[in-house]
Amino acid sequence: MPQVSLFRLYSLRAVYLIIALGLALVVWPSVIQHAEPWGLSQGVVKCMLAAFSLLCVIGIRYPLQMLPVLFWELAWKSIWLLIVALPAWQSGAMDDSIMGTAMECMVAIIIPLAMPWQYVVARYIRQPGDRWRAA
Template sequence: MTNPSTEFEVSAIRRWIMRIPFFFTGVLFTFTAWGTLIEHWGTFEPIEGVAFAFWGALSLLAIIGLRFPVKMLPILLLQFGYKLLWIAAVGYPLMSRGELDSSGQDLFQANAMGVVIDLIAIPWIYVIRTYVVEGFSRRDKDSE
């Protein structure tokens, strides 16, 4: 019988590749989100405040992901998902109607680049085996 903890391991090379989006997220969002949160005078609009708070928290989790990339894999999945959803639900419809301004185009390009980086960095076979196959094939005490 195989040891379940070693059956679906992520290679050392893949773990280093996973650190790339963690690094960029940790560095870029730390400066932009935390800089805005700390230096902002007055109040935020509610949705704008949610966005900066989310990015601030995401940056901290990404920094943890530099040390523990496999344990923090759900953060990469979240990042991949929200960027892909933004492109599909917000960016592309605006772009197709010609209503995407220059800052929106920059955001579209940044999200598209992030999706590609996440797509490459995420160990998809590990994700499928761990979260889909193994996750639905056994009954955990946590899921009861």
């Protein structure tokens, strides 16, 4: 397994911290106190983002072990940008809400910049998976 530099570990910690602080400011106030019940979609989104922020707090201490959390964040935002934002932009149907979400999603560019790619390839691609049957 390749050694991950201290700089890269601190870069990952910074990413986790940025995400955790951002969600603490944006999501947690509405989770802690909301005046009226949420609809299904709004409740799911808020609760998932709150859980994600807690996992990012753990990532500050264990940046390599929590990499799958960053994979998830990068994957859903990339998919959303490709499936929703890009077609809306190409067709001229980009409205303020899509544009706002697209801008929020583009912040995910910091994830691949901080990612220890040699470690990711060694750990998640080349390393054999766990066994499927009893030994």
